[in-house]
Amino acid sequence: MTEARVVRVHGFGGPDAMSIETVTLPPPGPGEVLMRQTAIGFNFIDVYQRKGVYPLPLPTGLGHEAAGVVEAIGDGVTDFAVGDHVAYMNAGLGAYADRRVVAADRLVALPPDLSDEMAAALLFKGMTAQYLLKRTYAVQPGDTILVHAASGGVGSILSRWAKALGATVIGTASSAAKCEAARAAGCDVAIDYSQPNWAEQVIEATGGRKARVVYDSVGRDTFLKSLDCAAPFGLVVIFGAASGPAPAIEPELLNKKGCLFLTRPSVFPHNADAATFRANAADLFNAITASMVKVEIGARFPLSDIAEAHRAAEARKTMGATIIIP
Structure with a gap:
């Protein structure tokens, strides 16, 4: 014993x-x-x-x-x-x-x-970034994405890996210091989402095109404006709730905001069996070796x-x- x-x-x-x-x-x-x-x-x-x-x-x-x-x-x-x-x-x-x-x-x-x-x-954070970038949406060179909490554990990995995949990465964070950390993690632009006009700054940073994918782990404080930052037919991904659960919405709002797609995925179903888990982990370890993830x-x-x-x-x-x- x-x-x-x-x-x-x-x-x-x-x-x-x-x-x-x-x-x-x-x-x-x-x-x-x-x-x-x-x-x-x-x-x-x-x-x-x-x-x-x-x-x-x-x-x-x-x-x-x-x-x-x-x-x-x-x-x-x-x-x-x-x-x-x-x-x-x-x-x-x-x-x-x-x-x-x-x-x-x-x-x-x-x-x-x-x-x-x-x-x-x-591991947990990297596997989360892996399914978000490879499974929830396969990020392609030239895509513009928005990553909330881009200086955090998942956000910094997500930002750096997406940048290595060829995406333009707009990051948000909750302070000037964290915005600097987000830029160090690979974000092309970092915006303080504690500012009331942060969504307008995101849209301006994309030249008005908005983001193909919005990765939102903040939840309550950012979700509704995240919808405003997604391009027509874009995808909004809620994968956390650091500020509290995202508010409920009527499905019609997704239509009004540009025929958007909304999903709430989780890391566990994406790694439910040993073979899938180890294959996804191998992808992560390869990205670490290639300095795409750190x-x-x-x-x-x-x-x-x-x-x-x-x-x-x-x-x-x-x-x-x-x-x-x-």
């Missing part, structure tokens, strides 16, 4: 709703792997789930992604061996832990040149300070990726 420190939520609420508990893990069963986790990825969905915006059965763990080292394998596991460096982003809640038993088909082997910290910082680790928090990590994220005090060190 192996002891592990894990984060648990017994009641939805603020950052202090999380507590660290010690549990005993069973040996890995058939098709399972015991991981010693060395780096855990933080994603804003963790905040939503802790607060109950996305309700979960209680008590619950938190966290979707981590990287680490295989310590033991169960019967039937042939893809991995003790000592391998691996990562996951779709193994169910519970990544906030220093050790974990994980189904082997949810793991991907890390390339030798990709550190555990970078994998934890990149990320700055903006903050590191020890697992014991998990509440502080959540407070910093909710106060929008972080840029780039945040990782948790067990």
